[in-house]
Amino acid sequence: MKSQFLLDPAITFLNHGSFGACPKPIFEEFQRFQLELENEPVYFIQKKSAGYLKIAKERLAKYIGCIPTDFFFTPNPTIAINTIMRSLHLESGDEILSTNHEYGAMDRTWNFYCKKSGAKYIRQNISLPVVSKEQILEEFWSGYTSKTKIIFLNQISSCTALIFPVKEICDKARELGLITIIDGAHVPGQIDLDITELNPDFYTGTLHKWMLAPKGSSFLYVKQRFQEMLDPLIVGWGYESVSPGESQFLDYQEYQGTREISAFLCTPKVIDFLEENNWKTKAKECRQIVFDNYQRFCDLLHTQPICPITGEFLGQMASIPIKTASPVELKELLFNKYKIEIPVMPLNGNYFLRYSINAYNSQVDLDILFKAMQDIIETTDLIEL
Known part of the structure; x- marks a missing residue:
């Protein structure tokens, strides 16, 4: 599926939710x-x-x-x-x-x-x-x-x-x-x-x-x-x-x-x-990736899920609570050093790392993010645990 999209292959793209991504045929x-x-x-x-x-x-x-x-x-x-x-x-x-x-x-x-x-x-x-x-x-x-x-x-x-x-x-x-x-x-x-x-x-x-x-x-x-x-x-x-x-x-x-x-x-x-690409099935597979990784990232960041990890509350996105005093710097570091496109979202005095999963994504993309977050925790003071 990744080859069907125009996305830069050098970027781990985990931000479909902001502006989408358009396949080549469309x-x-x-x-x-x-x-x-x-x-x-x-x-x-x-x-x-x-x-x-x-x-x-x-x-x-x-x-x-x-x-x-x-x-x-x-x-x-x-x-x-x-x-x-x-x-x-x-x-x-x-x-x-x-x-x-x-x-x-x-x-x-x-x-x-x-x-x-x-x-x-x-x-x-x-x-x-x-x-x-x-x-x-x-x-x-x-x-x-x-x-x-x-x-x-x-x-x-x-x-x-x-x-x-x-x-x-x-x-x-x-x-x-x-x-x-x-x-x-x-x-x-x-x-x-x-x-x-x-x-x-x-x-x-x-x-x-x-x-x-x-x-x-x-x-x-x-x-x-x-x-x-x-x-x-x-x-x-x-x-x-x-x-x-x-x-x-x-x-x-x-x-x-x-x-x-x-x-x-x-x-x-x-x-x-x-319809030709059976998108309902692909969306279901993407939701499963979202579910399977949510608790894993919360454990890494020493936070808790903001809802039950089910289809009643989550689709193809998940927002992980993250404790940081430097959300803009953190987002820029993820993009500039690790080549990961992902937002750090502010709301009501809190911050959330929101990943989006679409058919061009795989578990590999979230593994890249996980490794990057581990490295940031170990080498910077941008994230509080």
Whole structure:
């Protein structure tokens, strides 16, 4: 599998979770669309791109469990969440209930809009180690008040790599009449996704992470009853269109002037690649490597796992608590000296060494990391035991 990817063979790449990695056949499809665009830009943009986009959306809709007219492509989840927030019309005193495990860019975005509106962003503490799903649910809902209007939650956390019980939270939120916004950036391609079953009001996920698409391919699903209220983040030709399509929602969101959409159009090739290479089996094998090594690294670093080592809480990533006063220096040392690409993630005053495992990885990669960490412990003071 490693030969199918464009990754530098000199680097032990254990950071798929940050930006993904694109296989050669998919990247070639990406370049093919770019060449077709440049061969006749006007004809491509005005005549062909809509048809290509329709095919891409139909394939993705089946993969993520919704219908094509209920979502649109975005470059990343940050743009998707900003699109939602712009249309929420928050008022002073309104509360957004979230967790203290959310992605930093999302925290910043909520803080920005809350400062504008006077609403409050509640980062409810989910304590570590997590011992059960019930613990997460109890701690999360203890932050609910009569002022809570919105639930915002990542399905898989970026820093701690934990799988959250999104289905249970969406179900209860619906009973309480709350709006649910789910950040599923790490979900598609890593664990099964069926948006219809989860039944959130809004859901964003990436294709360029675990689905292996070219960079800049994500989506935003919007439940039908919220589609008319969603203003476009970028106002363009689709607004009050002279030739409207079947959906004002899509007219507003999909027509943003000249932009590069080749990454979106690769979606059929992306899904073909996953199916042809039996990716569900490969993902299962990767999860097993994650499980088999987690306690081993915790023992080396004299820390404890932050959750039970099972598929209920972990996918193809694991975050190992690490005691260090120099996280940036440690990350740079791992890359510059040991040629290992791996993040040292900060969250709530703690640090985590997060490894990601995909089909191009093997046990050898984690053995390289283990040996490097042993050497750093023995020869530097960057890690406290």
